[in-house]
Each structure stands twice: as C-alpha cells, then as structure tokens.
Amino acid sequence: MKIKIVRVKTKHKIYEGKLLESYDPEIILIKLENGYNIGLKKKEILSIEEMEETKIEEKETKIEQNKSLKKIAIIATGGTIASKVDYSTGGVTPVKKPEDLLESFPELKEIAQFEVYVPFVLDSSQVTSREWKKLAKICANLLNREEIKGVVILHGTDTLHYTAAALSFMLQNLNKPVVFTFAQRSIDRGSSDAYLNLKCACLAALSDIAEVLVVGHEDMNDLSCIVLRGTKTRKMHSTKRAAFQAINDLPIARIYHDNKIEMLSKNYKKRNEKKKVEVVPLFEDKVALIKFFPGASPEILEYFIKKKYRGIVIEAFGLGQISESWIQRIKKACKKCVICITTQTIHGKVDPYVYAPARKLHEAGALFLEDMISETAYVKLGWLLGQYDLKKVKELMLKNLANEVNMS
Ligand code: ASP
Numbered sequence: 001m002k003i004k005i006v007r008v009k010t011k012h013k014i015y016e017g018k019l020l021e022s023y024d025p026e027i028i029l030i031k032l033e034n035g036y037n038i039g040l041k042k043k044e045i046l047s048i049e050e051m052e053e054t055k056i057e058e059k060e061t062k063i064e065q066n067k068s069l070k071k072i073a074i075i076a077t078g079g080t081i082a083s084k085v086d087y088s089t090g091g092v093t094p095v096k097k098p099e100d101l102l103e104s105f106p107e108l109k110e111i112a113q114f115e116v117y118v119p120f121v122l123d124s125s126q127v128t129s130r131e132w133k134k135l136a137k138i139c140a141n142l143l144n145r146e147e148i149k150g151v152v153i154l155h156g157t158d159t160l161h162y163t164a165a166a167l168s169f170m171l172q173n174l175n176k177p178v179v180f181t182f183a184q185r186s187i188d189r190g191s192s193d194a195y196l197n198l199k200c201a202c203l204a205a206l207s208d209i210a211e212v213l214v215v216g217h218e219d220m221n222d223l224s225c226i227v228l229r230g231t232k233t234r235k236m237h238s239t240k241r242a243a244f245q246a247i248n249d250l251p252i253a254r255i256y257h258d259n260k261i262e263m264l265s266k267n268y269k270k271r272n273e274k275k276k277v278e279v280v281p282l283f284e285d286k287v288a289l290i291k292f293f294p295g296a297s298p299e300i301l302e303y304f305i306k307k308k309y310r311g312i313v314i315e316a317f318g319l320g321q322i323s324e325s326w327i328q329r330i331k332k333a334c335k336k337c338v339i340c341i342t343t344q345t346i347h348g349k350v351d352p353y354v355y356a357p358a359r360k361l362h363e364a365g366a367l368f369l370e371d372m373i374s375e376t377a378y379v380k381l382g383w384l385l386g387q388y389d390l391k392k393v394k395e396l397m398l399k400n401l402a403n404e405v406n407m408s
Contacts, residue, residue, distance in 0.1 A: 003088055005051040006030065010044050016051070020091045031091055065113045070149045072112045072205045073142045075135065076101055078122040079156025081183035081194050092186045094121045101154075104187060105195060111202050111259075115148070124156025124163070129382065132163055133281035136170035140279035143176050150177040150205025152198070157182045157235050157243050160214065164230030165379040166283070168212040168402040175275035178212045179204045180230065184241050193217045193241040200225035200255040207261060208271040209252055211403070217241040218254060227253040229268075231376045231404035234346065247346060248371040248406060267403075282386030287311040289378040291344060292322045298329045304337075305329075311338045311381040311393070314366070315374045318343060320350035320358040327360050334365030338393050340381060341366050342374040349408065367397050372405045380404060 004019040008030060015030055015038060022029040027039045028048070076082040076095045083092040084104040095101045101116050102108065119134055135153065142148045155163055164180045171178065181201035183194035193216070201215040204227050212230035219242050232249035254262045286309045290300065304312055312333075316322045320341045330339055341361065343350050349371035352362035362368055369377050380401070384393040400407065 007049040007051055008040055009046045009048075010040060011046065015040065018089055020089050029091075031089060037091060065109055067113065069109075069112045070206055071147050072114055072150050072152055072202055073148050074101060074114055074116045074152045074154065075138060076116065076118045076154045077120055077124075077127070077131070077135070077156075079124050079154065079158075079160075079182060080186050081156075081181060081197065082118075082121070082154040083186055085188045092188050095154075096121060105198055107195070108199065108202060111199065112149075112206065115142075122156070124159040127156075127159050127163060129166070129283035129285055132166035132170065133283065135163065136167055136279050136281045139167060139171055139178055140277045143171075143174070143178070143277045146273070148176070150179065150207075152201045152205050153178065153180045154198070155180050155182055157184060161230075161234045161244070162375050162379055164212055164214050164233070165376040165404070166383065168230040168404070169380060169383040170280050170282075171212065172278045172280055173275050174210050174212070174269065175272055175277055177205045177207060177209050177271070178230075180212070180214045182214075182216055182243065184217075184239060184243050191241075193222075196222055196257060197225060199257075199259075200227075203255050203259055203261060204253070207253070210269045210271045211252075213252070214244050215255070216244050223257050225255045226251040227255065229403055231402050232373065234373055234375060247373050248349070249403075280383070280387065283382045284310055284385035285382065287313075287378060287382040287385060289313045289315065289374060291315045292317060294323075296323060296326075298323075298326045301326060301329050301333060305333050309337060310385050310390075311340070313340045313342055313369075313374055313377045313381060315344050316341050316350065316358070316361075318345060319354050320352055320361065320368050321355050322357065322361060324357050324360060327364050330361065330366055331364040336390075338381060338385070338390055338397065339366045340377055340397060341368045342372060342377050344374075346373065349406075351408075367394060369397065370405050370407055376404050 006019045008015045017030040017032040020029040082095045084100045086093045179201045181197045185192045187194045197216045204215045214228045214233045218224045218226045233244045236245045250265045350368045352358045352368045
C-alpha cells in the first residue's frame with residue numbers, strides 16, 4: 001500500500017504529514033509527526049505539495065490462542081475502544097473483522113481464549129433499542145454455551161449506560177458476567193485507557209459476578225479499574241478516563257493492573273453456570289425522557305400525549321419538584337400513560353413527602369422512582385411497556401428487578 005506525505009500551506013502555517021482518508025469532502029486530514037491528526041478546511045489551503053510516497057507492506061497476522069485457557073466472547077460494537085491502529089496511515093479505524101481486535105491487543109491471549117463478534121459498528125450516539133435487542137439475543141446465545149465463561153462488550157461511552165441498563169433487564173436469569181468496557185482515548189495515543197480497560201473487563205468476565213457490569217479506569221492513574229453495576233452507573237465526564245461512576249451504589253469490585261481483584265461489595269449475583277439465560281428483547285419506543293427546566297410549558301407534555309407516548313420519565317428538580325402548572329395535565333395524562341419522576345441531581349433519591357409541589361405531583365398519579373437514575377428509569381419503562389399493560393407496568397416500576405433501585 002502506498003501512502004502520501006504532503007506539505008500543506010495555509011495563510012498561517014505550513015503542515016507536513018501523512019495524508020489520511022477524510023470522510024468530509026471539505027476537509028483535508030493529515031497525521032502530523034507528533035502523532036496528532038489535524039483537519040484543515042480545503043478553502044483555507046493555499047497549496048498542497050506531495051513530498052514522497054512510502055510503501056508499507058501489508059502483513060497478515062494470525063493470532064495463536066492458548067487452548068488451555070478459559071474462553072471469553074468479545075462483542076465489538078464501535079466507539080473509540082473498538083478501533084485499531086492502521087499502520088499504513090498511523091490513524092485509527094474501526095474494528096470490522098474479529099481478527100483485528102486480537103491483533104491490536106495481543107497481550108490478552110495470556111488471559112483467555114477469545115471468540116470475537118462484530119454485529120454492528122456504530123458511534124454509540126446512533127445506537128437505538130434495535131441494537132439493544134440484537135445484542136441481548138447474541139449475549140443469550142453465547143452465555144448458554146458451556147465453553148463461554150463470560151461476555152465482554154466494547155461500546156462507545158456516550159450511551160453505554162443505556163445499553164448496559166437495557167441488557168440488565170433483557171437478559172433474565174443471568175448465569176455469567178456480561179461486561180461493558182470503553183475507551184475515552186484511542187489506542188494510538190500514549191494516554192489511551194483502552195488496554196487497561198479491556199484487560200480488566202476480561203478479568204471481570206472470568207469472575208464470579210453474574211451481572212451486567214461496566215468496567216473502566218477508576219481515576220487518572222493507570223493502576224486500577226472499577227467494576228460497576230449496569231443499572232447504577234452513568235457517564236460522568238466527557239473527557240476524563242474515569243468516565244463512569246457508581247451512582248447511589250458502591251462499586252462491586254476493583255481490578256488492579258497486576259490482575260488482582262478486590263471485592264468491594266458482597267451484594268451481587270453469583271455465577272451459576274447451571275442456569276439458562278432467557279432473553280426478553282422487547283421495547284416500547286413511545287417512551288420519553290424529559291429534563292424539567294424553570295418555566296417549562298405544559299405544552300411539552302401535551303405534545304407527547306398527542307403523539308400517543310405510553311411512558312414519560314420527567315427528570316425533576318431536587319426531591320422531585322416541577323412547576324405546578326403541569327399538575328392538572330399530568331393527572332389527565334396518567335390515565336393513558338405512565339409518568340415517572342427522577343431527580344436532576346443524579347445522586348440521591350426523590351421523595352414526594354417533603355415539598356408541596358412534589359406531593360401534588362404524586363397525588364396526580366406520577367410515580368416517584370426512589371434512587372433510580374433517569375437513564376435506567378427510561379430503559380426500564382420502555383422494556384416493561386413492551387410487555388405489559390399500564391397497571392402492571394406501574395406496579396413493576398417500583399419493584400427492584402435488576403438492582404436498579406434501593407427502596408427506602
Ligand atoms: N462518541 C463515541 C461513542 O460514544 C465516544 C466513545 O467511543 O467513547 O461512540
């Protein structure tokens with residue numbers, strides 16, 4: 001394969017580097033000497049000079065696996081973690097073939113044997129309930145195979161907690177770990193979190209925690225990862241490597257870079273390989289998650305009711321207050337729709353018995369979801385509405401089904 005080294009002149013500066021493939025026809029993408037990629041607007045470029053062509057041998061790598069180790073299934077779905085370095089350009093491209101992944105992380109073969117699946121490649125902002133159902137079915141099939149000891153799912157961070165919550169409900173009678181992991185920095189960067197996260201996720205997949213988990217960097221160091229429950233975590237930082245944190249919950253375990261696992265909680269479901277996983281891949285898409293804001297008009301609610309939404313989670317202020325101008329409409333809406341209340345404070349719980357606006361909302365028929373986080377509440381509501389009538393859904397929303405709620 002040939003790659004081009006170019007010198008690009010703009011009004012302000014001259015850049016030299018490898019020409020990368022650009023997905024935007026208006027932008028020229030270059031990998032600079034220092035390893036960073038830069039995008040330059042075509043209209044701001046004064047000249048492009050081709051310096052030389054370099055030839056790169058395309059090599060085929062066959063990864064030998066140690067047959068005496070336990071087997072893990074890895075499902076790569078896209079996002080920063082599911083990318084590989086393209087040595088011909090120095091850039092990163094999504095993993096499209098299973099072999100690509102093991103080629104990028106050869107050290108993993110000392111931990112387990114792997115089967116790798118790539119059912120779709122998406123930035124996680126594009127993932128919908130369609131992908132959740134697909135993943136749940138794939139996981140159930142894998143988990144019911146005796147030789148697979150756990151499943152690791154590589155996922156973009158943006159909506160990882162929604163997918164983890166969806167699988168926590170869709171996979172019933174879980175027998176082995178299902179572990180989501182991610183990267184905030186791609187593997188071509190020195191500060192990448194991809195390797196430690198993936199290694200710790202594989203160790204978690206071999207552990208005795210039979211829950212849907214999220215595993216990733218604990219803090220800014222490269223020393224440990226934390227193991228979080230899929231229904232009780234959320235992306236809490238847009239750039240830091242410790243992107244996910246436990247919300248209203250303790251991390252279940254800590255995994256050190258030297259492979260040691262320290263249990264931090266006793267409250268988790270244990271591995272039981274005799275169990276058979278059942279999958280309930282159902283979801284009602286007419287469900288909304290609304291963040292309340294000062295002065296929000298009740299017309300917003302009207303819109304969803306007109307469009308026949310069957311469930312709405314309102315992320316309210318503090319203990320569960322919203323403007324009293326919504327109360328009458330909520331009372332009417334509760335006849336055809338399940339309305340749930342969570343808090344914008346993220347940490348803590350809602351309580352209808354402290355302030356009058358919350359009490360009125362509760363009396364109007366809204367369900368106060370204790371310490372359930374909004375994203376998990378949204379997913380649970382859609383999953384229940386995909387199966388049951390309103391009465392049953394209201395009853396189950398306040399029952400703990402996948403460690404998603406601590407009832408007071
Ligand atoms: N936008 C990316 C995604 O969520 C970010 C990441 O991979 O972490 O897919």
